[in-house]
Amino acid sequence: xxxxxxxxxxxxxxxxxxxxxxxxxxxxxxxxxxxxxxxxxxxxxxxxxxxxxxxxxxxxxxxxxxxxxxxxxxxxxxxxxxxxxxxxxxxxxxxxxxxxxxxxxxxxxx
Amino acid sequence: xxxxxxxxxxxxxxxxxxxxxxxxxxxxxxxxxxxxxxxxxxxxxxxxxxxxxxxxxxxxxxxxxxxxxxxxxxxxxxxxxxxxxxxxxxxxxxxxxxxxxxxxxxxxxxxxx
Numbered sequence: 001x002x003x004x005x006x007x008x009x010x011x012x013x014x015x016x017x018x019x020x021x022x023x024x025x026x027x028x029x030x031x032x033x034x035x036x037x038x039x040x041x042x043x044x045x046x047x048x049x050x051x052x053x054x055x056x057x058x059x060x061x062x063x064x065x066x067x068x069x070x071x072x073x074x075x076x077x078x079x080x081x082x083x084x085x086x087x088x089x090x091x092x093x094x095x096x097x098x099x100x101x102x103x104x105x106x107x108x109x110x
Numbered sequence: 111x112x113x114x115x116x117x118x119x120x121x122x123x124x125x126x127x128x129x130x131x132x133x134x135x136x137x138x139x140x141x142x143x144x145x146x147x148x149x150x151x152x153x154x155x156x157x158x159x160x161x162x163x164x165x166x167x168x169x170x171x172x173x174x175x176x177x178x179x180x181x182x183x184x185x186x187x188x189x190x191x192x193x194x195x196x197x198x199x200x201x202x203x204x205x206x207x208x209x210x211x212x213x214x215x216x217x218x219x220x221x222x223x
Contacts (some may be wrong), residue, residue: 043214102152
């Protein structure tokens with residue numbers, strides 16, 4: 001089992017749709033979780049940190065399910081500009097290391 | 111403005127040559143990282159450094175070397191021993207690592223001719 005797994009997609013959705021991605025992680029001791037956005041041929045940029053209680057930033061909502069060891073990202077009212085690859089990142093407990101998923105590609109269609 | 115800079119943006123190298131990629135940060139971060147990204151792949155850790163004058167191998171360190179003589183700088187050398195060096199190289203930093211947000215530089219795209 002991979003340490004961090006994501007569905008690669010692509011998820012093709014119309015503008016205005018709601019779309020959700022999940023990311024599973026294998027180490028139950030992981031404490032820090034992040035969603036990054038990466039545009040084609042660019043560096044990853046932080047979208048959201050994921051807190052135990054869940055958190056929301058505008059149209060974006062992140063949640064953590066420790067029992068099932070996954071985090072989720074919900075995007076409401078999708079915009080064309082949301083088209084990108086979304087990377088799930090989990091810390092490796094007791095280290096300075098982070099484990100990256102391979103990313104989920106989202107295409108928002110006009 | 112605070113941030114991470116990487117240079118050059120594009121780099122072309124002949125087989126058998128060593129090349130050094132620059133990474134500088136003015137965020138006063140202690141921890142710095144080098145990742146490699148191949149098309150359609152996730153980021154893989156090459157080396158990381160928790161503090162000046164100290165660094166550790168990541169998952170794919172073979173054929174690479176680093177130094178951390180200054181807090182602000184973490185250059186990566188891609189040696190001729192790296193069998194497949196063509197990739198997108200990303201430098202990142204965090205306040206102290208582990209639980210903190212990583213911030214990335216714009217990356218260097220290396221092509222071996």
